Amino acid sequence: MDDVTAVPASLSGVVSGRSGRHGINDGVSTTPRQFAFTTRAHVAVDDATGERIGLDDVDTRVGWLLDLIAGAGAELVSRLWRPATFDVLAAGRDRQDRRLPAQGHVAAARLGWDPSYPDGVYVPSRVSRVVTAQVLATLRTLTYRDTAIAALSTRFDPATGRLTAPTEPGDSVPSGFARGVRRQLAARARSSGGAPAGRLRITDLQGPPQIAAMARLSATDRQLAQLAVTVAEHELVLTVKLPTCPAPVGRAQWRRVRLTAAIPAHLCGRPVIDWPLPILVLDHRGLLWRCAATELVPAGDLDSAAVAVGVDWSPSTLGAAAITTDSPEGLVSDYRGFTYDDRGLGIKLARLQAEGQLLHAKAARLTRLAATAPPEVRAQLEAKIAVLDEHRTAVGAKRGKINRELAFHFARQVTDYATTAGAQVIAVEDLSTLETRGHGRVNNNRAAQSARRQAVAALAHTATGAGITVVSVPARGSSAWCPGCDEPLARPGGYHTAWCPGCRVGGNRDHLAGVNLAKRALLGKNNVTRRRGQLPAVRVAEHAPIRRCRDKTGPTPSRPRHRRVRRSLPTAPRRLGVNPKQHVPAPQASVWDTVQPTPPHGDTGSRDTRPSQAPATPVADSPRST
Structure with missing residues (x-):
């Protein structure tokens, strides 16, 4: 392959496994984990002749x-x-x-x-x-x-x-x-x-489903496609057989093309042991590889877990977390949690959801009108329906991107919170038994459309890389029952607050729910159901009293640091003209500041002669200066 030495995909684990010296294999038990990533080819070469092929031609042949x-x-x-x-x-x-x-x-x-x-x-x-x-x-x-x-x-x-x-x-x-x-x-x-x-x-x-236009190459062998990894582990080389025309009539019209794509920078140096064949799809930018890889990550020890983080899905934000510790005196918690800040993305998602529903309703109404309209009016209505469908597809794509960004940002925040607290397990609510009810039609629909399942997948992926196990626990009663006495909680301050008169504990209801979820994970860690393709699950919610600990058990969330002195822009040079716009420096904001603010200077606003400038010698402010 020219000046590139390739390693077959089956042997790439030998090359990639050397990166285990970074702390993965040094006396730490590991487990394989598969993850996905995307990349694009930047070089295309005919495998038989070695001639370069344009990427546009490759996109056309992949489309066929x-x-x-x-x-x-x-x-x-x-x-x-x-x-x-x-x-x-x-x-x-x-x-x-x-x-x-x-x-x-x-x-x-x-x-x-x-x-x-x-x-x-x-x-x-x-x-x-x-x-x-x-x-x-x-x-x-x-x-x-x-x-x-x-x-x-x-x-x-x-x-x-x-x-x-x-x-x-x-x-x-x-x-x-x-x-x-x-x-x-x-x-x-x-x-x-x-x-x-x-x-x-x-x-x-219902009718037959549509089959997506994609090529899942993992179902084939070397006769159709093969993947190789360069020695430097920075490039993937895919050799695939593509047609040379839309309707090939013989074997000669199928030729091998060698495609070279870069491995994403965040994968370089990671202990990857396997590179399966990718999935080929076409999007608005051309050919896209949907790749998978298997790497070694620290194995989580669920049986010896002593600290758990419970994640409660909140209707106001994506989720909140709280910590429960299994100490020799029993279960303890400080009942203080961490609330995720979605940075305003939840409001944007709600707006896009309402916009998509409005477009769908309008397209459905025009479809009913077009069914009984004259032919010339029907053509106009169908053109409008096509425009509405295109806008609705664009809104859906935008929602998908925001949901993915929100899910992985949430996963990183919760994983960092659990890592700082020294937790070995993260408990999430079982989504199959979780339903949003009693908040009105709009809020119920908004919560049902949230990216909770995607956030769970992102959290499981991110936490596994840190050696933390994500467990699914029952959701019923987590926000309604007291973690200490297992009695119904009161709502003295409204929906978002909770208080137990018997245990005299209370606060944010999402934080109390997180304490309950973490407790269920710690109590049921020895009775976990494991199924292929699913999270480890605790099926039965056990109860044990949680003592309120006044010691600080959770990490302190970072807060923006207050800047006492406000930086002002530098003084702009004097501009020519009758009424030039001069920049006036802002006064310093320090409470200990004793410097008098600089008075505005510049034009007087007329064509009159400018006043004389102030003397260079400072004016005395007190008799002691004389």
Whole structure:
């Protein structure tokens, strides 16, 4: 590869693992952690001839590849959109009663679910692996929804629009999910005239989903794509086979292209042990790599945790935190917490949310009008609807960027707070049982749309890098019960304050809730449920009294330092003209300042002769100066 020596991705861990001398592997137990990042190619070379290729040409050829993948995926999903498909996926067995493999393309090959392409178009078999892997991942995600719809449809009453209580233990689903399915069942009942529906499936309520235009290269092998890391560990080299035309008819119209991208600066020097193949997508700037990597991080010891930080999700801000310590005398806490400052981003998100809902309502109204409008008016309405949809998409993209920034900033603040306090575990509320109720339609919707789940993922990622374990604990009663006596709290100062007359403790209700959550994590650390792809969870909320400790156990949050002397701008040079604008220096703001403020000088505001300047000798202020 010219003057670059490449290391295969499977061996990159040997090269990257040398950075473990920075304190990761020196007598400290480690655990692998996978994270994601994005990068872009800055050099493209034809692998056979070594000639440079323009990045615009690469974007075009990747677009042709993504069109083939998206078209074949949409055709395969529409062909498999029937109840029998979800029955097979729910059972997890093939025709020979063998367990389906976890790899999507292998399971699709065993079931005979192969994609099809237009006549005369040649597509390598490894591209078909990418298509089937993405389709199976989508259908497996919807299998749970199909099972829930089948169970909820039998309990739905079209006359009242309500769901009856479940009779079997396995029929229970999260309430938020049940409300969404109930809306779908109610809409179908209205369209069918209120007739009893019976047992329905997901194929009866909605159409096939759209397949994203992306290439998940991890489902292929070296025949289609391979990734290498340079010896210096500052560049990624991806060799991928791309079509040379929109509809290739032979193998010769698929050529290998070598793409070189820079590794982000924050990853250099980290103990990365694996670099999987990336996902290729196209955005407004061109080709984007969605990469993943696996690094070694300190392993958290949950069994010996003695200090915990509880994070409570607040309706006024994203969250608040408090500390509980397991001492030889029992659980103690100073009942003082840390409230996250979102820097005004929450207000901006609420404004963008209201704007997006307004655009959606206006587009829906114009759609209803266009259904019965004349052809010429319909064309005008459809043009307006397209503009509204474009604006709504832009608002959604902006909300996504703000939510990501807010989530990772919150995660860094809470992780630093826990690290300073010496905590080994961070307890967060179980989002599957957390619902916002009783605050009005606007506030409930605003809290439901907040980036809580994204903040939990960011917090788990950031805290794992610091050796802190994030645990999910039950949310019920955390803000309503006293951490000391487990009795209902009073609200003497309104919603945001809490007070226990028996224990005589109180303060911010979010801080008290954080103390409760941290207590549940410490008491249930030996009974933690671990599931793949989920946070360690404490299912049962145990109680033990928490004694109020007057010793300071939490870190002091940083505060802006008061500047006693205000710096003034330097004196601007004198400008020519009748009424020039002269800068007047501001007086010093120190309380010990004894210097008289400088009087304004400059033009007198007229064409008269200027007064004489003050003498250079200072005027005596007291008889002692004489």
